[in-house]
Amino acid sequence: MSTRLAAAAALVLFVLGAVVQIWSPRVGLTLMLLGVMVGLASITFMQRTLQRRLIKHERLLGTLQRSVTQGTNKVHRAVEAGNKQSGKYGASLMRRTQDVNDRLKHGLPAGAAPAASPAPAGAGAPRPAASAGRASTPEVTNPFTNETLATMLTPQRVLAVGGIFDPRPLPELTARPWLPGEVVPALERDRPDLILLDEQALRASAVWSSATTGVGTALMRELLEGVSWAESHKVPVYLLRSALPPDVHTAALRRSSAVSLPLGPEELEAAAGAPQTSLLSHLQEIATDRTEGHA
Structure with a gap:
């Protein structure tokens, strides 16, 4: 009005x-x-x-997105708990069925124990059960597990990624988008695994598009505060540069402690051939395509 x-x-x-x-x-x-x-x-x-x-x-x-994500996680945990409980009941039922089959096979009434087989001729006195050492460890088998040393050392989990980016072209992750006025409180609350700042998504955002312009000094200062928080808490920050011409505050973001992608030969050589995660591989491809397209 x-x-x-x-x-x-x-x-x-x-x-x-x-x-x-x-x-x-x-x-x-x-x-x-x-x-x-x-x-x-x-x-x-x-x-x-x-x-x-x-x-x-x-x-x-x-x-709303955080509420939906929390609800989905609760449903997954409930399903896993139900599967474990079903596995216990199934194993108990299998043992009882095997016990009944053994009794029917030996012709014994219910509740009677099967007779022990006679000792072979020449056998000595029965050996006492071992109480210590490897012989005392019972054999335990679990046909439902597929754990290996590699999966136990690097368990599969969904990464929580904070920042300003488009999660659609990336592999499975939990997005924690930043909002003006809530960057540092969101980092304290969510504690993401890494932070991703995409200059292209930054300029296309309805609330962050002016951060690189002359009127967005307060917004850019808040972004740099988030990067400083991540640096002090040992959270990696990656920067996807845009092929668009730089703006007023673009240099301030690029001079921060964020790691600009794609990684050069020196950074890859410093990794000593260590395998990259699926997310970092996708980010490398996106950054390389932008660099080649800009060239």
Whole structure:
């Protein structure tokens, strides 16, 4: 309502100035300039109102996404618990079935123990059961497990990734997107495995697009605070550069402690041939394609 009133006032001042200019050019020109300034102020106020609404809706979407993720994790844990319980009941039923088959095979009534087989001729006294050492360890088998040394050392888990990026072209992960005014609190709360900042997604974001421009100094300062927090907490930060021309604050982000992708020969050589994760491989491919396309 206030925006409409400001626009109407600007129009009235402009028209009034145009009319007054016939008799008094100086006063008329002043009124017209006031009308233009009021119009620009109303447009600026409208943009800020729309930006606040977009931030509010994106916060609601982030909250909804976290709720859905938590609910999915609870369902998975419940299913795993049910599978374990079913496995226990199945094993117990198999033992009882085998016991009944053994009794029927020996013709024994229920509750009677099968007779021990006679000792072979020449056998000595029965050996006492071992109470220590390897001989005392019972043989335990589990046909349902497929664990190996590699899987126990590097268990498969979904990475939690914070920052500003598009998760669609990436492998399975739990996205923790950043929102203006909540970067450091979100890092304290979520504790992600790594942070990814994509300049292309940053410029396409409805709430972060002005971070690299001259009017987005506060937003860029908040991004750099998040990178500093990650550096102090030993959380890796990767930066995907954009092929677009640099803006006012682009250099500040690139001079931070974030690791720019793709990794060069020196960084790959320092890894001593260690295998890369699926996520890092995808990021390397995206960064390489952008670099080659920009070249």
